[in-house]
Amino acid sequence: MTTDIETIGMLRNSLERYVEDNCSFLQRQELMKEPGSFSQQVWSDLAEFGFLSLCLPAEHDGLDGDAAAVGALMEVVGQALLQEPFLMSAVLATRLVARLGDAGQRGRLLVGLAAGELIFSCALEQADACQLEDNRLSGRIPLVMHGDAAHGLLVAARDARGQLQLCLVDTDQSGVQRTAARLLDGRGAASVTLDNAQVELLATPNNGLSLVDNLQLLRDEASVALCGEACGMIRVLLDTTNDYLKVRKQFGKPLAVNQALQHRMADLYLLLQEALALTDAAQRALSGPVAERRRLVSGAYTYICDAARQVANEAVQLHGGLGITEELNVTHYFRRVMLLNSLFGGRDQHFLRFVEQSLTAA
């Protein structure tokens, strides 16, 4: 399953054009006042133009896009700081349903996900936070990104025998209590309490991997998708700062003529190049042998988290006082970059796994 390079380029270009017209920084500022902090209009446009079908299997008329295709769109998501639940619902939840749902579930859910009528989110990191008994789930999940807007939650939990299961929780039932929250970067989220909530299990792997292996693969795919998003953010931060240094004058000359600043920018440029190359490598590794997949995905994620943070810190610093203001786009990238260290297990867990994988060979 490889998406050809022309299709990827076309998808990226059309999403770029769409967000230029419809998801500018000022339009995004307005969204912060909306419930869920995203635009229903943008979401249904993304569905209409087919972006939400990216990960849909071909037999459901989807594009069956690979990691490179997801990555290309995630770069645009990062460039524009899109607020919509593209990664959670259209990539991760859609892949889970497609790989683990039975024929009935796939037929019932995938079309709704691709149409944007169903929004799902995922809580895969804390399998011990909830208990599953007789298809009833109880417990508390501290935070689910887009959990405020989601119609369904895919929750990893252990059943009475200690087996890992993937539960689909319909959020529209009395056993589900949600407290809406706003993330550091303004995206919507929820804290979720489950009290004997009725669930259905997605327990029919159809890709030759066990459920546990599927969940691990999906977490790796999520991290690699975030690498793409981070590349998009790094690129904008670098370009914005570079342009600023050329126009901002101090002591009668542009900041850009100072060698100390030129060298710092050169270092940021190196980080972008490394982030792009690592993202490509991690995308390729997703379809390779498991040990190498773990090493490359975790290495790429760790390096890119650090790179993005350094670029964001420097972008703020080099903008001077302006660099800490709400009205400058840089600070909004800064906030989303902060989140990278904590999502899907987070930077440090990846680093530990990378060290483990790199030193076992020694």
Next chain:
Amino acid sequence: MSTQLLEKAQQLREAVRHFVAHEMPAELRVKSQRHQVLERQDYLQWMQLLERKGWAVGHWPQQYGGRQWSSLERFVFEDELARLGCPWIIPFGVKYVGPVIYTFGSEQQKQRFLPGIVKTEEFWAQGYSEPGAGSDLAGLRTRAVRDGDHYVVNGQKVWTTYAQWADWLFCLVRTGTDGKPQSGISFLLIDMRSPGVTVKPIHTMDGYHHVNEVWLEDVRVPVENLVGEEGAGWTYAKFLLQNERTAGAIVGQARHVLDRLKKQAVETRVDGRPLIEQPLMRNRIGEFELRFLALEQASYAGVLAMDEGRDNGGEASLIKIRGTELYQQVSETLVDALAEAGMVFDTEALHATPGLPLLGADDVGGILKEHLYNRANTIFGGSSEVQRNILAKVVLGL
């Protein structure tokens, strides 16, 4: 396209591995892997071994005896040799002056010089830097004045690697003083046996003789040894530097020393336990592995971009900055991990055939020698500062 390129490069990498394991003379391999001092004869043997494989000038066009390697093949070739701790590929003939001669030289020059370069029958040295012209090379002042069928050359070159062994010097000289400093530079081929050429050694902190001063006093150089046009030498000099872009050896060296550090961290014991079990050392090695992964992937991406014509001029600087800085830092940690053995340095032993140090593994002395000399890596071939200037100007437009 990139899949095919990658496959071909991978085949070459495997052929290199096989060659080093099964065909390279054991004595040379051991000497090199211990980083002992290699003499002129060792390098001649090495280059001629590579020539017999068709690899010494693999990156040259077929008509001059090359294999028309892609940038990626060239990169992988140098990378793999360095990973395996093989001798340096002395670049002055095969990488530097050879391509200048076959691109800009006269028919007569090609016939006279190329065969000797391909077979490394003649040793070349590079006459670029001067006491007043290092990073700012265009400030060079060595003068060449036309006198009948000769140029008369006066001046001084410095940091000239292996000039003590060289038969020929390719040399940037000033033939004009009008206009910009870059105009008025010419590219001359100077016979090192000419009267007026004096080589004076410069001893470096590793206790060895790599580099020299070359004094040129009324040296008469036949006009037919001018490459290309008088005054156009800067163009050829820049072309030559471009040929240095696919510096796979930098990446391979970093990998080699990192592998050696991991081995040392298993062997060195602290309170009876291997050093590698300590969280501090695991963390250090993990950070180095992470930086190596980034270097390796970004290098591959950059070299592929060159082959596909998507490069922007920043790729070589990335490899140079990241590779040399990582190599130096891993090397520091390796010396620290050697413990007592890392404090004893016997330069005499590095020349001896068994070359065994007083303490530690048999390559300890070589590790120290390499560590001392590798401080030069961030200085020569465009210092890290110059590389960052290039990125800022060429890529970022600052």
